[in-house]
Amino acid sequence: MTVPSVTPLQVRCALLLQDEIALLDVRHEAAFATGHPLFAANMQAERIALEAEMRLPRTDVPIVLYDAGEGLVPQAADRLAALGYTNVRQLDGGLQAWQAAGYELFQDVNSYAKAFGELVEQRRHTPSLPADEVANLIADKANIAVLDVRRFDEYVTMNIPGSVSVPGAELVLRAGRIAPDPETTIIVNCAGRTRSIIGTQSLINAGVANKVMALRNGTIGWTLANQRLEHGADRRGGIGLFEGAQTNAREVAYRAGVRHLSVTEAGALAAQTNRTLYRFDVRDALDYAAGHVAGFRHYPGGQLVQEIDMAAPVRGARILLTDDRSVRADMTASWLAQMGFETCVLEGGYDGALEVGPPVILPKPDLLQRYRRPYEGTDVDARAMQAYLDWEYGLVDQLRRDGTHGFSVI
Structure with missing residues (x-):
């Protein structure tokens, strides 16, 4: 043809x-x-x-x-x-x-999500600590909690000693259980920069009383500082909202331009077939499998922000999120809206019949065709890790030269 x-x-x-x-x-x-x-x-x-x-x-x-x-x-x-x-x-x-x-x-x-993260850090001055300072705090048994916002399988592969797995969108939902003392300093880490920046800023935006800092450059920075990583850890954070979290998360979403829709209103949105609509359930996989609203694909909120080009490749599309506790959907929606998507959150929908079953997962490409991320695994060359960080540092200037992003950081 x-x-x-x-x-x-x-x-x-x-x-x-x-x-x-x-x-x-x-x-x-x-x-x-x-x-x-x-x-x-x-x-x-x-x-x-x-x-x-x-x-x-x-x-x-x-x-x-x-x-x-x-x-x-x-x-x-x-x-x-x-x-x-x-x-x-x-x-x-x-x-x-x-x-x-x-x-x-x-x-x-995931370049534009990473570029967006760098823009957030520049505009909001997201606080961070270098690896050596965090290592010293751990060694001194300081009043800190290290929260790892990557996927759980990434956490199991390697993690900061003593850290707890709290994948991205779960942060605001679970931080109050892990760090109930407002004097506890929360340190958020990922493998590199983006998810720790977004996670740290999520807690700050949601008004957590604790001091919140990112681990600068994540496990890459930790490795380049010759610090030791744990392997095979299985610590997960339980549910526990800090005071005002639900209200604050909704306010953050509102400030970002997110709209809340009833089931009927969401149906009217879906009926507009001249526009692309993505529907995502941003809870964890166990919540989703236990019962989810029909038509919603599972995509954990933190990964959705990081991998939005993979999840929703139609630029200019609409996105509708659902979460039975609302906090995860509101925080995820707030970021997607700042990235330029028309984003809504479904109100309710869990009172009727729900579908039960695990998420549908697309198989990954053949290993020979995949790009080896410099933050994957434990055998990455130090020069590759440093080159990756240097590339991330330059993304804000590249966004400026490109001029198409339309991001709006609140």
Whole structure:
């Protein structure tokens, strides 16, 4: 089939106007990570049949495909057409034309979430401590609580000694149980920078009485400082709201422009078939499996913010979140709204019949096709870790040069 084309300028205009567009890089993830437009999402040509229905819920959404000269676009377009997608075009000249037009290329994966995190730190002056200072506090048995906001499997692989696993969106829900003493300093860590910045700022935004600091540069910074990591830990934080958390979380969401919808109002939103709507249940997997509102895909809130390009590749789409305790949805929604998504939270919905069963999880690509993140595993070269941090430090300047982000930090 002949695939109609659009110019890099037309794509850029759609992004600036916040029109709906799915700009898809159809190369392998490892190639995607070498450079791509800010709001591009990776969908390998051979995985389209596996991923498209979940990641592109509206079949007439504007889709623009590109590669870097590998000839993958016609194959990808054929596969999308076979699935019923009707508005598929290719980027005229591919990735080389984007770069030749003077537009920015961003490295790595989840790039715009990471760039957003750096912008949050710059604008909110999110406090942090270097690894050596945190290690000294641990050695001195200071009144601190180290909360690890990564996925639990990442935490088990390696963690800061004595830390407790509290994946991202669970922070505001569980911090009051882990650190009930307002004199306890809470230190938030991830593998690198983004999730610890967002986690720390989440607790600050939600008004926790404790002093809250990020572990600067996460487990990467810890490793580069020659500090010891634990392996195989199994400490998880129980539920415990600090005073005013629920009200404060809702206020944060309100300030970010998030709307709360009743079940009826959410139904009216879903009925508008000319717009893409993503529906996510942002609770943990056990809560989801025990009973969830029909039509909502499981995506834990902290990972959703980090991996929004993977979860919702249609830039300009709407997002509806649900959570039976509301706190996780409100905090997650507040970040997605600041990232430029029209974001709503479902009020209620748990009184009727719920679906039961585990989340649907897409299998990961072949290891040879995946990008090895510099914060994965325990055998990463120190130079690679430092280069990754240096790249993150430069993201705010790159956002400024690119000029399409539309982020608004409250």
